[in-house]
Amino acid sequence: MAVLLGSYSIHLVGISIFIAGLTYITYRLLNGYLHKWFAMRPIPQLEGTYPFIGNALIFKTNPGDFFAQIEDFTREFSDAPLFTLWIGPVPFVILFHAETVETILSNAVHMEKACLYNFLHPWLGTGLLTSTGPKWRQRRKMLTPTFHFSILMEFLEVMNEQSEILVEKLEKQAGKGTFDCFNHITLCALDIICETAMGKKIYAQSNSDSEYVKSVYKMSDIISRRQRTPWFWPDLVYNFFGDGREHDKTLKILHSFTHKVIQERAEKMSSTESDSDSGQGTKRRRAFLDMLLMSTDEDGNRMSYREIQEEVDTFMFRGHDTTAASMNWAIHLLGAHPEPHSKVQQEIEEVFGTSDRPVSIEDLKKLKYLECVIKEALRLFPSVPFFARSIGEDCHINGFKVPKGANAVIITYALHRDPRYFPEPEEFRPERFLPENSVGRPPYAYIPFSAGLRNCIGQRFALMEEKVILASILRKFSIESCQKREDLRPVGELILRPEKGILIKLEKRKPQNSSN
Numbered sequence: 001m002a003v004l005l006g007s008y009s010i011h012l013v014g015i016s017i018f019i020a021g022l023t024y025i026t027y028r029l030l031n032g033y034l035h036k037w038f039a040m041r042p043i044p045q046l047e048g049t050y051p052f053i054g055n056a057l058i059f060k061t062n063p064g065d066f067f068a069q070i071e072d073f074t075r076e077f078s079d080a081p082l083f084t085l086w087i088g089p090v091p092f093v094i095l096f097h098a099e100t101v102e103t104i105l106s107n108a109v110h111m112e113k114a115c116l117y118n119f120l121h122p123w124l125g126t127g128l129l130t131s132t133g134p135k136w137r138q139r140r141k142m143l144t145p146t147f148h149f150s151i152l153m154e155f156l157e158v159m160n161e162q163s164e165i166l167v168e169k170l171e172k173q174a175g176k177g178t179f180d181c182f183n184h185i186t187l188c189a190l191d192i193i194c195e196t197a198m199g200k201k202i203y204a205q206s207n208s209d210s211e212y213v214k215s216v217y218k219m220s221d222i223i224s225r226r227q228r229t230p231w232f233w234p235d236l237v238y239n240f241f242g243d244g245r246e247h248d249k250t251l252k253i254l255h256s257f258t259h260k261v262i263q264e265r266a267e268k269m270s271s272t273e274s275d276s277d278s279g280q281g282t283k284r285r286r287a288f289l290d291m292l293l294m295s296t297d298e299d300g301n302r303m304s305y306r307e308i309q310e311e312v313d314t315f316m317f318r319g320h321d322t323t324a325a326s327m328n329w330a331i332h333l334l335g336a337h338p339e340p341h342s343k344v345q346q347e348i349e350e351v352f353g354t355s356d357r358p359v360s361i362e363d364l365k366k367l368k369y370l371e372c373v374i375k376e377a378l379r380l381f382p383s384v385p386f387f388a389r390s391i392g393e394d395c396h397i398n399g400f401k402v403p404k405g406a407n408a409v410i411i412t413y414a415l416h417r418d419p420r421y422f423p424e425p426e427e428f429r430p431e432r433f434l435p436e437n438s439v440g441r442p443p444y445a446y447i448p449f450s451a452g453l454r455n456c457i458g459q460r461f462a463l464m465e466e467k468v469i470l471a472s473i474l475r476k477f478s479i480e481s482c483q484k485r486e487d488l489r490p491v492g493e494l495i496l497r498p499e500k501g502i503l504i505k506l507e508k509r510k511p512q513n514s515s516n
Helices: 002-039 064-074 098-105 116-122 133-147 149-171 182-198 211-227 235-241 244-277 289-292 307-336 338-352 361-368 368-379 459-476
Strands: 083-085 090-095 387-390 395-397 398-403 407-410 476-480 490-492 496-498 502-506
Touching: 064 211, 064 387, 064 490, 090 098, 098 395, 098 407, 098 502, 116 244, 116 307, 116 387, 133 289, 149 182, 149 459, 149 490, 182 211, 182 244, 182 289, 182 307, 182 459, 211 307, 235 244, 244 289, 244 307, 289 307, 289 459, 307 338, 307 368, 307 476, 307 496, 307 502, 338 361, 338 368, 338 459, 338 476, 338 496, 361 459, 368 459, 459 476
Parallel strands: 090 407
Antiparallel strands: 083 090, 387 407, 395 398, 476 502, 490 496
């Protein structure tokens, strides 16, 4: 009897501890939520903001409609320095003015990515894009040398080769009416990132039905949808009632692709080192992956296989999708605006004349107006239309107190349309970025590659690639856009894409005689 009573008492104590623990956790969560709720009440907020649910019920499910909704919110609050939006119990302050954006991005305390980035972890792990604290600092320090200018110069050959293949494909479309160029450009960017990041030719432009590209788009859609539906944030609910199975299936394709390439490259490096030791080695192109496999931290430790995969997956996603989108927007804008189109082709003729030679580093330096075109396209259609940070300590933004633990979303798309710094902001005017026209513009008014400590490590690579590809196209063709701006319907998921592609017509150019 005593044994039974003792067992019962232990069982009772266990239940009591569990209930007490659950009560404490609930109290802490509820207390934290209520603290933020009341602290942020003075900040302008959307109508239809309900406790615990927030604004989640008013969000559109279609990604194009959702992005249009975000645009409408920024217009509605255009006279306010910021406003609050709640996704379930999680608060976000929405920022789209240079002075408020600077408050967050210039302060290392707010360097951590917002909680919504956790949904990227199954795909990208905690690599450079998603890591925080000491791991991010160590990884950034380790990876910065891989983007040195001398290494980027080696990648120029790959960019020229793949651009040549792209031009050959586009020649088949020239003079034959309207077609969608989006996938052509994307596959070219994928071939470039595969060879430069991983040292692997995948011939995506020859095999246009790329399973990897389709999976990147699908995963972007899946993650974006989950980010704005808080009832699917718990894994258990998501796996049973949401897109959990589709997510895992897509993830397997993405990881299998990069896993296979890393394995092949590591084996190739090992055999090349053996050949080199025996005096039979031949020089081969370097790739980011080679440098990752050789990188060491301050203690001389090499990156683990998992750590390498995190960075390769990040490079693959951010390194092809962002540049592809940017180039497509630039092509549309040039095709819709004859005067800038003519100016950039005139500059290209002055640099290259009638020559078919590859683009050199010296050529890239001379293509100043083309660079303005790219920057203006990134102003109107930033590849990353919004990104978010976690507020690391209580702070004041334009007089409003924002508590620690809230999140800040920077709406790049709206920030770049501030009429104080970009008069008639919807107009496409590359001249805005000429040096004399950029004087006095605040550094945080234009941030297509983010800003501050966590700015994009690959921005020089991206600008270089875009210049090479766009120059290669414009040397051979004249572009005519077949869509109005309002027909493009930007879809703001992880990357800003047009909902129905980029429809253009191409005509082969008859270059004028010019010296080069």
